[in-house]
Amino acid sequence: MSVFLEGIAWLFSPDRLSGPNPLPERLAEHLGYTLLALVIAAVIAVPLGYLIGHTGRGRDLAVGLSGAARALPSLGLLFVLTLLVGIGDAPVAATIVFVVLGIPPILAGAYAGFESVDRRVVDAARSVGMTPLQVALRVEAPLGLPLLIAGVRSAALQIVSTAVLAAYVNLGGLGIYLQRGIQLRSYDEMIGGAIVVVLLAFAIDGFFALLQRLCTPAGVRVAGGAAQTTRGRRHRRPATPRGAAQ
């Protein structure tokens, strides 16, 4: 327990604002890498996931590739890519590593969101004369949004925790405190740094949890109750009448 108190004391020491590794700077770097990678991953994965979800094609391929991407060891990938581009371009290598990490959950959230939309709703949209594009953007996208946000949330958590690796290639971030702390046996620094990473992860998770609630369309929320955002419940409720009709 005392080591935790030392970590907290380290965190609130005025020394954190000066010296070679000022905490606000390292925190900003960490958050910066996370957000940049998250945005790039979303720009790639959301349209792709929507396409897969809307057309129902390429799902197996996406699942396979996502699985393979998840299995890549991030530190190994970071070392190899940095060796290829040189340490001067390490931000490129690190961003690629974090984007690769972020794509699978966002992709899954995007196509699962589309797939979760009741087919009768899609048929209804078509029957009132909506074009395929309108169906995708005005019906499937809003109804699938909570699942997409859940995917982004999962991606953000993975990236924010993996961004500690940036410190291995001279990019700073919060990982620098962990690396120094282990080697110098200064456990207050290590615990203090770890606490900041955990708090940052909590904050990001909380933000997306809130966003997920706010993004659930009002109609869906009223129809399905408060816990609409999980995939299982959304399926089960409309499934009951359909099952009865068969």
Added chain:
Amino acid sequence: MTAVSTRRRLMRAGAAAVALATAVTLTACGTSDSLSGGGESTASSSGAITIGSQDYYSNEIIAEIYAQALEDSGQTVERSFRIGQRDVYMEALTSGEIQLIPDYTGNLLQFYDADTELRSSEEVAAALPDALPDGISALEAAPAQDADSYNVSAEFSSANGITSLTDLADYDGTLTVGGNAELESRPYGPDGLKELYGVDVDFAAIGDSGGPLTKQAILDDDIQLGDIYSADPDLAGGDFVTLDDPENLLLAQNVVPVVDDAVADRVTDVLAPVNAALTTDELIALNAASVNDQKDAATIATDWLTSKGLLG
């Protein structure tokens, strides 16, 4: 980027993969009998001597050399290699699970005396007997060192006439030192360079302990100085120049056998000629045989002892 540097880079990537594979293989070899034998041979005058090694491929080669030299002298030896880092194996040594392990003088001294300001080989070796716990002794150290060292590219060295840390003070441009994140807070890091040599340096945290990333960064001139272990085989390849350290900024790290006093009489005379023959160049060649030629520790040790006439 020139074609040459691209090719170098790919070679480095290949070397990194090979080094990783070696490390994995050696770990696998080392664990097979790591728990056997310990404990039963404590402090007897005729029982087996259990030899330990650090979880570091180069240290295992040295331990294997000691083991074969002792076997050749008629002693029974048990191997308990790759048992971890210093806090683990010094505990094993004091508790009698192992009786002998190769270590490095500077780090060993710092382990028991964290604030020591001694730096040179002689000073450090002289301070060891008092620092070590009762019942444990350091034998005569080998000339071979495996220490932190500051290295520049051969190109940088010849272009600026820099071969020693002393020369850095006259260099006009910006100097960046690359090494593990903690180097920034070590006494021999940027602060020590400033204090002893009057050099102002920037710091780049590259966390591969002087491995391929650090070397590549030096060759690319992203950093000018890199902290690399002095027995790294790549340092002998001609791409790098290790800077002299006349002020002894860097802690000496001579290879030294650390023994349980109960077996000291039985091993001292056997290991003395072995250690005397073990220079840094020899150690680099031993490491190269492992990293570049993929030989196992036992083969490397036999080859080396034979070539030095220390077997039979």
